[in-house]
Amino acid sequence: MxxxxxxxxxxxxxxxxxxxxxxxxxxxxxxxxxxxxxxxxxxxxxxxxxxxxxxxxxxxxxxxxxxxxxxxxxxxxxxxxxxxxxxxxxxxxxxxxxxxxxxxxxxxxxxxxxxxxxxxxxxxxxxxxxxxxIPTAWLTAYRMLFRSARLTPGQSVLVQGAGGGLATAAVALGAAAGLEVIVTSRSGTKRAAATALGAAHVLESGARLPHRVDAVIESVGAATWSHSVRSVRPGGTVVVAGATSGDPTAAELTRIFFNEISVLGATMGTRDELSDLLAFMVRTDLRxxxxxxxxxxxxxxxxxxxxxxxxxxxxxxxx
Incomplete structure (x- = not known):
């Protein structure tokens, strides 16, 4: 074969x-x-x-x-x-x-x-x-948003990076579930794509957010880590599922413990979660x-x- x-x-x-x-x-x-x-x-x-x-x-x-x-x-x-x-x-x-x-x-x-x-x-x-x-990028995004960060309609989330499979899945899923999705990207083309997927705000990488968010979807790593930690509200959550730009040299531990920020890792999801995700996408006509x-x-x-x-x-x- x-x-x-x-x-x-x-x-x-x-x-x-x-x-x-x-x-x-x-x-x-x-x-x-x-x-x-x-x-x-x-x-x-x-x-x-x-x-x-x-x-x-x-x-x-x-x-x-x-x-x-x-x-x-x-x-x-x-x-x-x-x-x-x-x-x-x-x-x-x-x-x-x-x-x-x-x-x-x-x-x-x-x-x-x-x-x-x-x-x-x-x-x-x-x-x-x-x-x-769906089984890797979309399932991981689903788990990050709704199992790890436990986000609910009306809450806010920052998605770092706008172009890859995980990021586009997180934007589309978040918007479909009633989240306020904020996206960063260096690329104007990718920022436009994020808007089309339902993002409420699209910003240059590293830009100041309209407000601190309830959670951050982080898969970029070194290039965005400090911005992620600064952008989440006290008591909020940063969910990590990758580090395409490498590990950050500083973990920002002082800011993390002072603001009681939770940092969680996520990889994929269960078979049952995949079934739930497929059903959610059909019901919401999400593709x-x-x-x-x-x-x-x-x-x-x-x-x-x-x-x-x-x-x-x-x-x-x-x-």
Whole structure:
């Protein structure tokens, strides 16, 4: 089968470590199901894998990808939940939690095998391309907003950065749920996109906010951390799900303890939360913003665009 794999680590130019070619079809395993992939999407997780973060050389080649939608063997349309081992299904209770493409081959292929419990019925209202955008970035944004920060309609949230899959998901989900969403970005194009997604205020990176917010969605790291800590109200929450610009050199601990700010980490969400999110999107007629769609054979071009940071929304691959 055709697949996009990391074959060597390339910290400075991730796409150089990617190879698109023939790989063996998934082997049959008890309590696992092989899905015929109709669409998959990229995440920053794929860039980290290509740079050698989270993988060892002896694991290569490893098929990339955490997100997919496709057909189960019985012909039903399904969305893949990418977290393996969190609930013990298909692997037993002692296996540590991982994402697809960390210990088991991922979704950038014509087929992917996952524990059967990880399959969620795909709503007929969604296309395969739309559904493939949801399991990582959108699910993480959903968890950050409503489980970690526990935001409710009428509250306010700052989303740092406006272009990537996580940020665009947080803006759209927050606006649909009645939150006052404030967005920062260096790019005028991305600020305009955030407005179209429902943001109440769009500002230059680092700009003073109209008021301090109840929570901050932080995935940028060093470039925005100080601004995030200064922008949240006393007793508010900063939820962290990444550090694309690296770890901050100063943690701003004095401001954090003096203002009693909570700092929480978030990664993905549960299978049940994925089901809830899919239902929420159908009921609110909310759809992921897709930046570009590439054939699987064009995975190197897709990864290059993701690494360049000019995308707005999700980048999708179709086998």
């Amino acid at each position: 055709l697949a996009a794999s990391v074959t060597r680590f390339s910290p400075d130019s991730p796409a150089d470590g990617l190879e698109v070619g023939d790989r063996p079809e998934p082997a049959s395993r008890d309590a696992w199901t092989t899905v015929d992939v109709r669409a998959a999407s990229l995440n920053h997780h794929d860039l980290w894998s290509l740079r050698g973060v989270g993988l060892r050389a002896e694991q290569l080649p490893m098929i990339l990808g955490t997100d997919a939608a496709g057909y189960a063997p019985d012909g039903s349309a399904v969305v893949v939940h990418a977290v393996i081992g969190a609930d013990g299904h298909g692997v037993g209770p002692d296996e540590p939690r991982t994402l697809l493409s960390e210990r088991y081959d991922g979704t950038l292929a014509e087929q992917v095998s996952v524990p059967t419990h990880n399959l969620v019925p795909m709503p007929s209202d969604l296309s395969f391309e739309e559904a493939a955008c 992921p913003r897709i930046d570009r769609t590439y054939p699987l054979s064009g995975a190197r071009d897709a990864v290059t665009r993701l690494a360049g940071g000019e995308h707005v929304g999700k980048i999708v691959l179709t086998p």
